[in-house]
Amino acid sequence: AFELVLARSGRVVNVPAGCSATEALGAAGVVVPTSCEQGVCGTCLMGVVSGLPDHRDMYLSPEEQQRNDQFLPCCSRALTQRLVVDC
Numbered sequence: 532a533f534e535l536v537l538a539r540s541g542r543v544v545n546v547p548a549g550c551s552a553t554e555a556l557g558a559a560g561v562v563v564p565t566s567c568e569q570g571v572c573g574t575c576l577m578g579v580v581s582g583l584p585d586h587r588d589m590y591l592s593p594e595e596q597q598r599n600d601q602f603l604p605c606c607s608r609a610l611t612q613r614l615v616v617d618c
């Protein structure tokens with residue numbers, strides 16, 4: 532599990548194991564547009580302010596993933612306990 536911190540509102544959303552970040556956000560009333568939900572299309576792309584994403588998508592290039600300034604919340608998770616996102 533990890534926590535998403537929403538930079539614009541300061542809200543903290545817990546993402547339990549077995550639950551995607553987009554599911555957790557949706558349950559908290561934060562709707563993220565999605566399409567493939569498999570890390571392929573890029574629809575759900577979200578900016579990362581701080582923390583390290585655990586990239587599990589096939590959309591971002593390795594270089595883009597290494598910048599750690601954006602992630603795909605439909606499939607990717609976090610390596611840090613908290614991930615602050617531009618949301």
Ligand code: FES
Binds near residue numbers: 605
């Ligand atoms: Fe397609 Fe997330 S919904 S990459």
